[in-house]
Amino acid sequence: MKKANICVDREFIVGDVDQRIYGSFIEHLGRAVYEGIYQPGNPLADERGLRQDVAKLIREIGVPIVRYPGGNFVSGYHWEDGVGPKAERPQKLDLAWSVVETNQFGLNEFMDWTKEVGTEAMMAVNLGTRGVEDAKNIIEYCNIKEGSYYSDLRVQHGYKDPHNIKLWCLGNEMDGPWQMGHKTAKEYGRLAAETGRIMRMVDSNIELVACGSSSLYMDTFAQWEETVLDEAYDQVDYISLHQYYGNHDNDTKNFLASSVAMDEFIRSVVSICDYVKVKKRSHKQINLSFDEWNVWYHSNEQDKQLEKWVKVPHQLEDIYNFEDALLVGSMLITLLKYCDRVKIACLAQLVNVIAPIMTSDSGAWKQTIFYPYMHTSVFGRGKVLHTLVKSPIYESKHGDAPYLDAVLIENEEEETLTLFAVNKSLDEPMEVKCELRQFKEYSVVEHQVLYHEDLKAENTQAHPNNVVPYGNGNGKLENGVLETVLSKTSWNVIRMKKRH
Incomplete structure (x- = not known):
């Protein structure tokens, strides 16, 4: 049996968790x-067409913020097409995904939906085929109460109160040659700076996210971030990171080590941000918005067969298995380990498209990745303690990978401790000890385990409970020492609470 130790000190704090780290897309x-979220006429939808079964699952996760409307889609989008009387909305070709967009769901319907599910909006503006003027107009429409053309237009559309959207993305993946209107770093940085400046003239209380590299593996990575921040440092608050992983070679050990690459990506971007800060002699800190991350590869081949210019195709519909849930858990742990700099993150996406929630006309169900995402969102609020993991390691294509990924969170208000942990060993359980002598008055109240003997096991509508967590883990906290044996290839949530 493998053995690992976890060392923590309640005074050694990484940072407070910004709840927006559990965002989606x-x-x-x-x-x-x-x-997905909108299906008028379906018995499961309300009078506005919002799917209530889906809304219930989203509320169960507690998703704090949702990025919209893209993604690649936003770089060719005219937001005006999706507001006003539905009978007058045009159908348009969406070049990003080679489909027809009906515009029957738009900005105002999205804001209605955010209220229904209890989330906030993270709105993206089109800096691909449009620019400063369009960004100025949409923020006026959304955030000004009344008395101007676009604010009065919103009122005319039936929304008297402004939407007050405070978090905005300045385009999407503008470094990518697949992106409509993609740009060099210099071109984009200048545009982002001027767009941000003008948007702040309309509403000075907003936060802005600049586009970072579309992945760690872009040829322009690092130079892109440096150049964009050189141009836009004073106008933006965050720079974005996007990264997806897949088990293309059916090599589970390397696949589960992908969190090592994610860790390196985050550390690299933090270094670049801090380099530009020093170069500019600035006191301002740029933080990170990891606003696209997930496993994505299952649907790649089937998507190559899709017919062009249809409406609502089954596109990017990855059916996730158990090993995908393990990596998603490790990725969430990685994000939390950098909560001092990663303030926003968006699991991409939320429903049907590379998503934790799937739907048919007759119902919705939870994919395997739903559970680590839900667990961290619900129980991962508070402050992250610096979690030193002493674990056996193995060699991977991403570098040395620990068999154990873990992070400990203290919630002082609720007087709880929560340990999230993944045992990546394919064949052995792991004995784990964590000294918690500063928390002697705490005891384990729950140890949930997500485990399945078959790494390729999936949840389907016919068998939605094939991979589900169970609550009979063996974690014990006695005399200030937490001890547990983690099953091989398992996701674990050990919750401890102060005794009175």
Whole structure:
């Protein structure tokens, strides 16, 4: 049996968790919007067409913020097409995904939906085929009470109160040659700076996210971040990171080590931000918005067969298995380990499209990745303690990978401690000890385990409970020492509470 030790000190704090680290993403892509969150006429939808079964699952996760409307989609999007009387809204070709967009769901419907599910909006503006003027107009429409053309237009559309959207993305993946209107770093940085300046003239209380590299593996990575921040440092608050992982070679050990690459990506971007800060002699800190991350590879081949210019195709519909849930858990742990700099993160996406929630006309169900995402969002609020993991390691294509990923969170208000842990060993359980002598008055109240003997096991509508967590883990906290044996290839949530 492998053995590992975890060392923590309640005074050694990484930082407070910004709840927006548990954000998600809804793009006009595939069935994310239509047949996902919005399906008029379906018995499971309300009078506005909002799917209530889906809304219930989203509220169960407690998603704090949702990025919208893209994604690649936003770089060709005219937001005006999706507001006003639905009978007058035009159908348009969406070049990003080679489909027809009906515009029957738009900005105002999205804001209605955010209220329904208890989340906030993270709105993206089109800096691909549009620019400063469009960004100025949409923020006026959304955030000014009344008395101007676009604010009065919103009132005319039936929304008297402003939406007051405070978090805005300045375009999407503008370094990517697949992106409509993609740009060099210099071109984009200048545009982002001027767009941000003008948007702040309309509403000085907003936060802005600049586009970082579309992945760690872009040829322009690092130079892109440096140049963009050189141009836009004073106008932006965050720079974005995007990264997806897949088990293309059916090599589970390397796949589960992908969190090592994610860790390196975050550390690299933090270094670049701090380099530009020093170069500019600035006191301002740029933080990170990891606003696209997930496992994505299952649907790649089937998507190559899709017909062009249809409406609402089954697109990017990855069916996740148990090993995907393990990596998602490790990725969430990685994000939390950098909560001092990663303030926003968006699991991409939320419904049907590379998503934790799937739907059919007759119901919705939870994919395997739903559970680590839900567990961290619900129980991962508070402050992250510096979690030193002494674990056996193995060699991977991403570098040395620990068999154990873990992070400990203290919630002082609720007087709880929560340990999230993944045992990546394919064949052995792991004995784990964590000294918690500063928390002697605490005891384990729950140890949930997500485990399945078959790494390829999936949840389907016919068998939605094939991979589900159970609450009979063996974690014990006695005399200030937490001891547990983690099953091989398992996701674990050990919750401890102060005794009175």
